[in-house]
Amino acid sequence: MLDPNLIDTITFTREQQQCSGEVRLQALNRRVWSHELLVKRDAVIQFQARGGTDRWQRPFINVSVKGELQLICQRCLQAVSWTLSDQSHVVLFADEQSLDEAMVADEALEGILWQEQFNLVSLIEDQILMAIPVAPRHSDCDHVLATSTNQASDNPFAKLVGLKSGR
Numbered sequence: 001m002l003d004p005n006l007i008d009t010i011t012f013t014r015e016q017q018q019c020s021g022e023v024r025l026q027a028l029n030r031r032v033w034s035h036e037l038l039v040k041r042d043a044v045i046q047f048q049a050r051g052g053t054d055r056w057q058r059p060f061i062n063v064s065v066k067g068e069l070q071l072i073c074q075r076c077l078q079a080v081s082w083t084l085s086d087q088s089h090v091v092l093f094a095d096e097q098s099l100d101e102a103m104v105a106d107e108a109l110e111g112i113l114w115q116e117q118f119n120l121v122s123l124i125e126d127q128i129l130m131a132i133p134v135a136p137r138h139s140d141c142d143h144v145l146a147t148s149t150n151q152a153s154d155n156p157f158a159k160l161v162g163l164k165s166g167r
Helices: 009-014 096-105 120-131 158-165
Strands: 006-008 018-024 044-053 059-072 079-093 110-113 117-119
Touching: 006 009, 009 044, 009 059, 009 117, 018 120, 044 120, 059 120, 079 096, 079 120, 096 110, 117 120
Parallel strands: 079 110
Antiparallel strands: 006 117, 018 044, 044 059, 059 079
16 A cells, blocks of 8 residues: 555656645654644644746745644743744755755755655655744733843842941
C-alpha cells in the first residue's frame, strides 16, 4: 500500500497538480504538537499544495497552511488566539551544488533537494513550525513590568534618604 502522504514529484510538478485537505495538529510529528508555545493541541490545520515549474524550468511546490492556534502570550502567560496563515514557494533542485548556487544568487529563495517521492506532511509540518512567532502576545496585553511602576515609598532606600537629610 502506498503512503497517502507521499506525492510523485515529477507528476505533481509537471502536470501542475493540486491537493488540499486538513490535518489535526495531534496527527503531525511530535516536534509540531509538542511545541513549547502551544496551549492546545487539538487545532485543525487546512493545507493546500500546488506543483509547477518556474520560468527557469525548475520544479516547485507551493504550500499554504491555515488554522487557528492557541499560543502562550509571552507577556501575561495566558492563552492567545493566533491565526496561522502562511504560504511558501519551495523550489526543488537535483543536486546540492545547484541548490547552493541558487541560494547564494537569491537569498529569499526556499529550496530543497529533489526527491522522487515527496512527503507533503513533512513540508506542512516545517511550514507550521517556521510560521509560529517567536514571542506571541495579545495585541492589547496590559501586563506591565512591576519594576517600572515602583513608587519611592515602596523603595527600601527611600527611608535612607530621609535619615540622611535629618543630619
